[in-house]
Amino acid sequence: MKNCALVEELRLTIDKNLNILTGETGSGKSIIIDALGLCLGNKYDKSFLRKGTDKGFVETVFYSENENLKRIMSENDIDMEDGVVTITRVIYSDGKSTARVNGRTIKLSLLKEIVSYLIDVHGQHQNQLLFDPSRHLKFIDAFAGEKIMDAKMEYKELYAEYSKVKSELLRLNDNKDEMEIQREIDLLKFQIDEIESANLNPDEYEELIQKRDVFRNSEKIFNNLNVSYEAIHNSEINAIDIVGRVVSELSSISSFDKKIGDIYNEVERIMYELQDLSGEIRDYKDSINFEPYELEQIEIRLNDINNLRRKYGDTIEDIFKFHEKISKRLYDILNRDEEKERLKEKLESIEVELYKKSEVLSKIRKEQAEKMSELLIQELDSMDMKNVRFCTEFSDRDFTAEGRDFAEFMISFNVGEDLRPISKVASGGEISRFMLAFKTILADTDEIETLVFDEIDTGISGIAAQNVGEKLSDIATKKQIICITHLPQIAANADTHYCIEKKTDGERTFTVVEKLDGDGRKREISRLISGKQITEKTIEHAKEILSLAEEYKCR
Numbered sequence: 001m002k003n004c005a006l007v008e009e010l011r012l013t014i015d016k017n018l019n020i021l022t023g024e025t026g027s028g029k030s031i032i033i034d035a036l037g038l039c040l041g042n043k044y045d046k047s048f049l050r051k052g053t054d055k056g057f058v059e060t061v062f063y064s065e066n067e068n069l070k071r072i073m074s075e076n077d078i079d080m081e082d083g084v085v086t087i088t089r090v091i092y093s094d095g096k097s098t099a100r101v102n103g104r105t106i107k108l109s110l111l112k113e114i115v116s117y118l119i120d121v122h123g124q125h126q127n128q129l130l131f132d133p134s135r136h137l138k139f140i141d142a143f144a145g146e147k148i149m150d151a152k153m154e155y156k157e158l159y160a161e162y163s164k165v166k167s168e169l170l171r172l173n174d175n176k177d178e179m180e181i182q183r184e185i186d187l188l189k190f191q192i193d194e195i196e197s198a199n200l201n202p203d204e205y206e207e208l209i210q211k212r213d214v215f216r217n218s219e220k221i222f223n224n225l226n227v228s229y230e231a232i233h234n235s236e237i238n239a240i241d242i243v244g245r246v247v248s249e250l251s252s253i254s255s256f257d258k259k260i261g262d263i264y265n266e267v268e269r270i271m272y273e274l275q276d277l278s279g280e281i282r283d284y285k286d287s288i289n290f291e292p293y294e295l296e297q298i299e300i301r302l303n304d305i306n307n308l309r310r311k312y313g314d315t316i317e318d319i320f321k322f323h324e325k326i327s328k329r330l331y332d333i334l335n336r337d338e339e340k341e342r343l344k345e346k347l348e349s350i351e352v353e354l355y356k357k358s359e360v361l362s363k364i365r366k367e368q369a370e371k372m373s374e375l376l377i378q379e380l381d382s383m384d385m386k387n388v389r390f391c392t393e394f395s396d397r398d399f400t401a402e403g404r405d406f407a408e409f410m411i412s413f414n415v416g417e418d419l420r421p422i423s424k425v426a427s428g429g430e431i432s433r434f435m436l437a438f439k440t441i442l443a444d445t446d447e448i449e450t451l452v453f454d455e456i457d458t459g460i461s462g463i464a465a466q467n468v469g470e471k472l473s474d475i476a477t478k479k480q481i482i483c484i485t486h487l488p489q490i491a492a493n494a495d496t497h498y499c500i501e502k503k504t505d506g507e508r509t510f511t512v513v514e515k516l517d518g519d520g521r522k523r524e525i526s527r528l529i530s531g532k533q534i535t536e537k538t539i540e541h542a543k544e545i546l547s548l549a550e551e552y553k554c555r
Contacts, residue, residue, distance in 0.1 A: 003056030004091075005031045005048055006502065006511040015496040018476035021484045021513075022491050022524055023500030028511030029484050032500065033121070033454050036060065038089040038097070040121060041112035046095040057090045062118050066447055069117035078104050085118065087111070119450040122435040130435055131423035133408040137365070139438065140392065140407055142445040144368040151364055152403075155357040159401055162350045169343045172336045181333060188330040191312070195323045198308060200316050208302050215295040218288050225285040233278035240278065243271040351399075358404040365405055366394060372441065379437035379471070384464030385430070387415045432456040433468065440471050443478045451475070453483040457490055465489035470552050488528040488542065492549035497521050521546065 002009045006028050023029050035058040038044060049056050062085045073080045078101055088100040099111045106114075122130075141148055214221065232239045247268050254264035305316070312322040332339070369392040380388045389412045397406050410419040413430050422434075432453050439451060453472070457465060469490040472481055476495060485491050497516045502509060516524055525542035526534045 001035045001056070001058045003050040003053040004035050004058060005050060006509055007031055007035075008050065008508075008510050010511070010513060012498070012513055014480065014482060016480055017495035018472055018493060019480070019482045019496045019498065020491045020494035021482065021498045021500055022486070022528060024502075024527075027500045027502045029500050031511055032513070033452070033484065036452065037121065038091070039087045040115045040119065041099070041108045044089070044091050044095070044097040046091070046093060049091055049093055054093045055090065057088060059086065059088045061086050062450070064118055064449055066117045066449070068447070069114065072114055072117065073101075076106070076110060078102055078106070085114070087115070117447070119452065120435070120439075120448050121452040122432045122454065122456070130409075130431065130438075133406075133421070136392070136409050137402060137405060137407045139409075139442065140365050140369050140372065141402075142442050143372045144364060145445055147368065148361070148364045151357070151361045155354070155361050155403060156401060158350065158354050158357055159399065162347070162354055162399065165343055165347045165350060169340065169347065172332060172340055172343070185330065185333055188326050188333070191326055192323065192330065195308065195312065195319060198304060200305070200308070200319065202316055202320075205302070205305055205316055208298055208305070212295065212298045212302065215298065222285060222288050225281050225288075229278055229281045229285060232274055232281070240271060240274050243267060243274060247271055354399060355404075358399065361403045362394070362405050365403075365407070366392075369394075369407065375441050376434075376437050379440055380434065382464070382467040383433050383437065383471070384460045384462075384467075385413070385433060388413055388434075389419060391419060430458070432458075433460070436468065436471055436475075439475050439479070443475050446479075448479075450480045450482070453481065456483060457485045457487045461487065462489075466548075469493040469549065473549070473553060486528065488525045488545050491528060492525055492542075492545040493552070494521070497524065499524050 001007050012032075021029055021032065034042075034048060038048075038058045039060045063083050064085060065083050069085070070080060073085075080102060084102075086102055089097055090100075091097045099106055099108055101111065101114060141152070230238070247264070250260065250264040250267060254261040308319055309315070313319045373390050373392065376390055377388060380386075380390075391410050393408050393410050395406045395408075396404050398404070409422045411422045411425060411434075412419050413425060417425070422431075432455050436453060436456060439446065456468060456472075460468060465487045466489040469487075469492060472483055472490065473493040475481060483490065491497065497520075499514045499516055499520065501512055501514070503512055504510070514520070522539060522542050523534070525545060526538045529541055529545075530538045
């Protein structure tokens with residue numbers, strides 16, 4: 001990132017597993033998250049640009065083999081070589097910004113769709129996936145895993161047939177009423193009659209064009225052919241007589257030498273060919289008819305064909321194809337009532353079976369949603385969220401590719417509160433811990449490879465904080481995690497620990513990020529325990545917390 005808030009320029013390489021970011025209040029931890037948010041399509045506030053600069057940027061580089069990500073990139077013609085996705089957000093002092101993915105400038109809406117397959121950010125404002133009820137069914141299916149796969153496959157196969165029959169029904173009428181259908185029948189009959197009455201021939205158009213050219217230039221053609229005929233055969237001095245004289249002269253000496261004989265034979269052949277050519281020229285010349293009526297008929301015929309070409313296709317072959325298409329359409333319409341009844345009966349029969357399969361699917365989902373709720377409550381309880389009630393509210397909808405279920409997560413975080421949609425009741429810290437619980441039980445099935453947790457430690461301490469740290473450590477064996485925390489019990493579980501500090505050079509304030517070594521981690525954990533007053537006892541406590549975290553990882 002460059003020229004962002006207190007950051008002049010910063011390069012940060014995030015390692016695998018659990019990455020912890022700590023620092024004093026106001027050191028710039030939120031700057032890192034806000035900068036990342038820009039690359040995830042968040043709104044840009046020009047106050048984020050470093051004071052005194054006109055332009056800044058944030059760039060993130062991801063590696064992913066997510067098939068859904070590859071699909072969305074391909075659909076939008078964005079190159080993705082070797083699984084690398086580079087996202088760049090350039091920000092300007094006038095409040096404008098641009099977004100690029102692998103060098104291609106894109107809209108923020110597309111950027112958000114792309115990053116939804118790359119990273120989840122969980123904080124006060126960034127839980128759009130959890131807040132979107134249309135995604136809740138996917139969470140349940142992911143939790144169910146193999147238990148639901150066969151039922152989903154059977155349902156989807158039948159739903160594909162159901163969709164096909166519905167499409168055939170729609171095609172018969174094209175969503176038109178009877179009056180519109182009758183108008184279409186009249187039009188189709190007119191078009192078919194117009195094409196058939198023209199009695200088109202596939203090669204006719206080119207032949208007529210050629211004929212017209214001849215008729216339009218018939219006088220010139222006649223005159224030039226006449227001059228050519230005279231020169232070859234009919235003038236006082238003509239080519240045949242001249243070549244004939246040469247033949248006569250050579251004939252008396254052709255027997256004296258083979259070479260002369262060959263020349264004689266060749267000249268004699270030319271004389272006969274000239275005679276044949278003169279006859280062809282004479283016949284063609286005599287066949288030319290200056291009758292204007294015939295040219296007029298050719299023009300009328302060409303005009304008729306061109307009229308059909310304008311309506312039905314560039315070539316006569318295209319017109320034939322159009323005729324075949326509309327003839328089939330007319331047949332389908334005229335026989336649609338019988339076909340409609342057949343398709344309706346078939347659709348009703350499929351709907352009965354589809355309903356049964358959707359009920360099987362729904363039963364599995366409700367059972368799994370109940371189990372998921374139980375596990376979630378256990379996980380949340382271990383994170384000092386002991387009064388949480390959670391359930392999934394199911395409702396029916398029309399058949400879709402996923403079934404008839406619509407699922408929405410309902411939750412109450414406090415005693416005495418009613419269950420409400422999760423997006424309307426939770427604070428940032430509560431949602432982060434709730435999402436952590438979700439990711440704990442979905443770690444093996446969730447395709448998102450990078451998770452960011454901010455404010456996850458709000459309102460917890462002691463054993464609950466240690467449990468949160470251990471859960472983060474568990475998930476980090478399968479995912480890359482970035483977590484900002486103020487608690488030593490969470491920070492101690494880091495695989496890589498970064499310290500964020502605010503410094504000054506006397507003129508400007510700037511934020512720096514340092515990757516901590518072993519001693520650096522002890523000092524930072526000590527600071528998290530006791531603040532600036534670090535004592536030997538604090539350092540021993542830090543060592544103990546780090547040791548407990550290491551023991552947990554080795555289990």
